[in-house]
Amino acid sequence: MGAKIIVNGTEVSLNGIVMKMHPIMTDDDGLVVSVGRIWQLKGWQEEGKIEFKEAPSREVMEFARSVVWSMATTERMVEWTKQMAGLGYTGSSANTMNRGIEGCCPGTCDAKAKIVVGDGDKDKAELAELNRLINTYRQPGMQAIPPRLVIPDYSNRGHTGLSVEHVHYLATRFLEKGFQKRTGNTGHDIPVLVQESKSSELGSKSISNWRAKISEESGFAPKAHYERLFVQDTLYTSLGNGHFNQALNLFGNECPSIYGDMKYVIGNDRDLRHAVETGVQALVLKPTIPLRDRETIAQLLNSKREFKWGVADDGSLNIEDATEDMSNCKQFEALSKVLDAVELNCLVRSELGIKDSHRIGQQ
Structure with a gap:
């Protein structure tokens, strides 16, 4: 209920x-x-x-x-x-019309309610499928990929790309609270990327899709930043943690915030500087992975966000043994994983209480 x-x-x-x-x-x-x-x-x-x-x-x-x-x-x-x-x-x-953001976004309530009848078999099957697909296409080990080499994959969020407001929401958190590097299974999610070529079909579609996105939507890193990447033979496209990488690119270009007069400057945050300049450890998949499997991985990474998994010291990956995080989760965090870019923009504005934006009312 x-x-x-x-x-x-x-x-x-x-x-x-x-x-x-x-x-x-x-x-x-x-x-x-x-x-x-x-x-x-x-x-x-x-x-x-x-x-x-x-x-x-x-x-x-x-x-x-x-x-x-x-x-x-x-x-x-x-x-x-x-x-x-x-x-x-x-x-x-x-009163749903007066309810504050901490209780619930106006007009909504906790859709999962207090007691959830879970489908354990369904979770196990979907975790097994995610594990199978990543292990089928992954390159050995983990790789530190600089965010300047990353754009969203063509399959990302139903081809809608990323939410510029969520990218700035994350960048603002890095600026105000400091960058929290991953330790064990805690901290930011592990990015899941595809190593792509600018000349492949899906690599070319990813570039075209992202070019169109940054042309119609200001607020991402400047166009020149991405054009420097597009002339290179190799780039990486994100299936998971795409907003995270683009938030880091705002710091790499010292971009202004869309929420005020501040700029995203690394300053003395050494962990943030390392993430921006060197990148964080990521799972990298082979470019042979087909579109349908990319979509499945992207969907499962989001829908199974409550299952915490990592990569063992020997490089092995077994998502099937992931433990479910039963702690309370803000409605904002849960919804941010399943909405497309336009809907996620609306959610972030509601979370931050922003009522004046040129994006309000956009389809």
Whole structure:
């Protein structure tokens, strides 16, 4: 149990707020296929329930988290009210229009609720698939890849690229809190990159896709930074931790923040300087990995974010033995892993309380 949904024609309301950017979408035959670009319809379940996949398109929905709608019977509403009270949504927090960001983004609530009925077999199968794909295509060992050599892979987030606001959100955290290097299984995620050639099909598509992105969206590292990379024969494309690498590139170019007058300057942070100039240890995959397998790896890295894994001292990788992090996770962090670039921009603005941006209202 989680949010309260009301559908009126093609209009969808979430906890009383109309989601104007995400109406009911239908195909040419008039059949429902999605709620905007956030939920893709999978089908009916028992007891009249409807299952959606939390994904921006049907092409990338397979491994996305399921969202299930149930009829709001009297009995279920009694359970829902009790559950929301247990989560702290009482008193002033009961009003969805006035709820603060720490309780929940306005118009939403904890979709996973207090008790989650997990599908252990599904998790194991998907971790095994992620483990198989990475081990099939990985190059031996780990490699430190400088972020200046990295752009998003063509498969990234349904081909929408990265969220410029999330890149600046990470860079601001590095600036204010210092760069936290990875120790054991803690710290930043391990980047998963593909070694590409500018002349390969997917390498060329990645370059074209990113060129278009930085042309239409200011706020990333300057165009000249990437053009220096595009004339080289070898580059690396990110399947995982793409925002992380581009946040480091903001420091490499001492870019201005989109949130104020500050600049991203490394200063005396030695760990940050090493990450920017030398790079962090990454898993590098062979360029022969096909597009569909790239998409699967990217989706699973995000959907299985709560499973903490690493690379052993001998270089071996066994994601199947990853331990699930059962500690509390902010809704912002969880959602940031499954949204496309446009939706993630909106999420970051909500997290930071930004109400004045030229990106507001962009499709």
